[in-house]
Amino acid sequence: MLLSCGGDKTQEVSTDKVKQVTTAVDSPVEEKMTHPAPLPSKEAMxxxxxxxxxxxxxxxxxxxxxxxxxxxxxxxTLRKEVKTFDCEGDPTEGELIRYYEGDDLVVLQHNQGGGHGWEIKQVYLKGGMPFFTLEESGYWTFGGPLNEDETSNTIDYTKEDRYYFQNGVLIRQLTKEFEMHSWETLPEGNEVPNEEVPVTERQDYQDALPYFSDFKKGVVGC
Structure with a gap:
């Protein structure tokens, strides 16, 4: 998913179906080290x-x-622009995808990962302002019992935050954290209940999403 180009690069594609999958917990360790960030899971709402x-x-x-x-x-059916980046002297690399309905920017997706960690931000827009955002971040470690062939198992730690906006103002925030173990079956992320985060004061999207302005303009990198 994450591409390295030795710097920033932008490309336009007319149409391209977005593949949405959940975190793979039984992938080989070698593959996880090469691609530490899973593709974003589809929001269940x-x-x-x-x-x-x-x-x-x-x-x-x-x-x-x-x-x-x-x-x-x-x-x-949405036009998309893709800008990839990597960080010199650092394992972090990623991409920013901006989706357009006609001339209107309607979805932002930022994927970043390196080493054992990753993060994904998905921002949905209407009238130029976010109305829903899903942030995912996580990391993995070796852990658990050894397999019969003496190879190591892995543990994936994931945190998700959801933001709901009305006319640019935050009206609801949800959060959850969960683990995935390669040696056993645990509830999928969408099966783990969200916890309500109290919204006690007026907070607009610029305060809640400090990165939004840069992503909207295509500013991304290390």
Missing amino acids: PEETTKDGSTKEAITAIRAEYARLQKMLDDG
């Missing part, structure tokens, strides 16, 4: 209950717009 009726209506609208854009991503 869980149906958590909300106390405030207006917030519930807003989140329903957010889910509908998310589903519309996600279908266009799956169908490969």
Whole structure:
């Protein structure tokens, strides 16, 4: 997923279906070391209950717009621009993908990884402002029991944060953390419940997503 080009490079592609898969916990260690960052998982938009009726209506609208854009991503009907980067003297490398519906920027995806760590940011936009963002980050280590052939198992640690915005203002934030073990089956990420993060004061998307302005302009790198 992560490409190295010895610097920054931008390319335009008219259409290209986005592959969405969950973290592979049974991949060979050699492959994990080469590609530490999994492709982003498709957001499930869980149906958590909300106390405030207006917030519930807003989140329903957010889910509908998310589903519309996600279908266009799956169908490969959005124009995309890809900018890759790597870091000299550092294992970190990554890419920024900007998706357009006509002339409108509607999805930003930033993937970055190196060594044993990785992070992914997916920002969905309407009218030039984010309405939903999914941030994923994690790392892996050797651990657990040895296999019968004396090879090591691995543990993947993942953290996810979800941000819901109405007219550019944060109205809901969810978080979760979970582990994946290569030697046993654990609940998939979408099966792990989210925890509500209290939104106690007015916070706009520029405060919640400090990287957004640079990503929107295509500024990315080390």
